[in-house]
Amino acid sequence: MAKKYTYYPGCSSQSSGSHLDVSLRAIAPKLDIELEDLNDWNCCGASVAHVEAGALAVKALSGRNLANARQQGEQDVVTACAACYLKTHQANEKIIENEELRNDVNEALGAAGLSYDGDLLVRHICEVIVNDVGADKIKEQVTKPLDGLKVAGYVGCQTVRPFADTDRGGKYDTYDDPTFLDNFTKATGAEAVEYNAKTSCCGGAVALISPDKTLGIIKTILEGAKAADADVIATPCPLCQQNVEMYQDAVNKKYGTDYNIPVVFYSQLMAVAFGLDPKKDACLDRNTVRNEKLDALMNKS
Numbered sequence: 412m413a414k415k416y417t418y419y420p421g422c423s424s425q426s427s428g429s430h431l432d433v434s435l436r437a438i439a440p441k442l443d444i445e446l447e448d449l450n451d452w453n454c455c456g457a458s459v460a461h462v463e464a465g466a467l468a469v470k471a472l473s474g475r476n477l478a479n480a481r482q483q484g485e486q487d488v489v490t491a492c493a494a495c496y497l498k499t500h501q502a503n504e505k506i507i508e509n510e511e512l513r514n515d516v517n518e519a520l521g522a523a524g525l526s527y528d529g530d531l532l533v534r535h536i537c538e539v540i541v542n543d544v545g546a547d548k549i550k551e552q553v554t555k556p557l558d559g560l561k562v563a564g565y566v567g568c569q570t571v572r573p574f575a576d577t578d579r580g581g582k583y584d585t586y587d588d589p590t591f592l593d594n595f596t597k598a599t600g601a602e603a604v605e606y607n608a609k610t611s612c613c614g615g616a617v618a619l620i621s622p623d624k625t626l627g628i629i630k631t632i633l634e635g636a637k638a639a640d641a642d643v644i645a646t647p648c649p650l651c652q653q654n655v656e657m658y659q660d661a662v663n664k665k666y667g668t669d670y671n672i673p674v675v676f677y678s679q680l681m682a683v684a685f686g687l688d689p690k691k692d693a694c695l696d697r698n699t700v701r702n703e704k705l706d707a708l709m710n711k712s
Contacts, residue, residue, distance in 0.1 A: 414543060416534075417480045417488045418446035421495035421649075422454050428492065428649030430694035434678040435491050435536065437692035441552045441685050442544045450483060452476050457494035457616075467515055473502030474516040478527040491536045491678075493569035493648040500533040500574055535570060537647050537677075538581040541591050549598035554686035555711055556600025560704060562680070563606040563641035564592035565632060567613060567651040586610070595677045596645060599684035608635035613654040622658060623665075629655055630662045633670045642704045643673045645680055652676060656700055673700045683708055 424432035439446050453476060456469035476499065480488045488503075490496050506513045507529035517526045540549075571589045574580030584591045587610065593603035611632055614625025632655050636644050646652050656674035663670055675698060682693035689709035690696045 413440065413443045413445040415445040415447055415484075415486050416539065417449050417483055417486050419449045419452055419455075419476060419480070419488055419490040419495060419499065421452075421490055421492040423492055423649035427653045430697040431491055431647075431649055431652070431676045431678060433694050434676060434682045434692060437687050438552075438678055438681045438685060442540065442548055444539065444544065446489070447483065447486070449476060449488070450479050452479065455495045455498040457498050467512075467519070469498065470502045470505060470512065471516050471519040473499045474506060474520055474527050475523070475525060477503060477506075477529075477531055477533075478520055478525040481527055481531060485531070487532045487534050487539075489534045489536050489539055491647070491649075493535075493567060494650065496533070496535045496574075497569050500535075500580070503529060503531065503533045504579060532579070534581060535574075535647075537570060537591055537595075538575070538583040540595070541583040542581050546594050546598045549595065549681065552681075553598070553600055553684045555684055555708070557680060557684050557708055558600050560601040560680075560708060561604050561640055561642045562596045562601045563604050563636040563639055563644045564596055564609055564677075565606070565611075565636075565644045565646040565651060565655065565674075566592050566609050567646060567648040568610055570647050571610065592645060592647065592677060595681070599680050601680065601684075604636075604639040604641050606635055606639050606641070608632045611635075613648075613651045615650060615654075618650075618654045618658065622661060625654070626658060626662050626665055629658050630666055630668065630670075633659065633662060633668075633672060636672055637670065641672065643675050643680075645675050645677045647677055656698065659700060671700055673698055673705055675705075
């Protein structure tokens with residue numbers, strides 16, 4: 412029987428990270444996950460809002476989402492975006508712990524006739540897959556194993572920090588050497604390669620504002636994947652996916668390299684392995700970098 416969660420898609424689901432959102436929605440029923448969209452959701456305030464508006468305004472943005480979620484029931488709130496998870500989980504915990512902040516947030520929410528007392532749990536969808544679903548369930552759904560595909564699991568820095576190894580974070584992995592993404596990869600039949608850059612930062616929003624300042628660290632991420640002979644890099648983070656894939660040409664131009672490595676979401680690989688439509692469900696046609704092995708898996712009968 413499917414378990415229901417209130418799903419907060421986040422802004423990237425409407426644009427650069429749409430292939431994460433679509434592929435996640437496609438695999439969720441296969442994993443007995445029911446995603447009920449959060450009504451009238453707003454931006455979590457990641458990066459820019461915190462700088463421009465201050466800490467309270469950002470907490471109020473998340474507070475509004477959580478207040479709307481509470482009106483939908485007591486089920487856990489889940490999100491697939493690392494930044495949304497970080498901001499929303501952090502705001503939720505602060506609201507629970509700090510009565511003064513809770514009062515301030517509720518004063519702001521009161522202008523819209525809302526309030527939130529901090530009685531929900533915010534979870535990352537990867538933690539849900541680890542703790543509520545499990546690798547065996549993933550394996551059960553595989554009809555087209557990704558045999559021969561070598562995958563570098565790039566977790567990034569925000570999906571596991573700072574909550575993954577805490578009680579409220581589900582204790583689903585460690586900060587320094589997370590294994591959940593490798594376990595997802597293995598469950599699809601692909602090979603998880605040794606990858607030292609798995610928790611390196613991609614530069615985040617700085618890459619969008621001042622890409623020249625982050626090309627070096629993106630190069631490190633690509634360099635590690637190439638050294639491991641990976642066919643693709645898989646990640647759970649929309650911004651990591653965008654930065655590492657989008658700036659490969661710029662990295663090549665600056666450093667004289669020849670990187671051409673697809674950067675996909677773990678959910679896209681699961682969708683293909685589950686026998687779902689590689690374009691409609693896995694959205695692999697939305698990736699800007701392709702390779703022959705990935706194309707062969709898309710067309711595998």
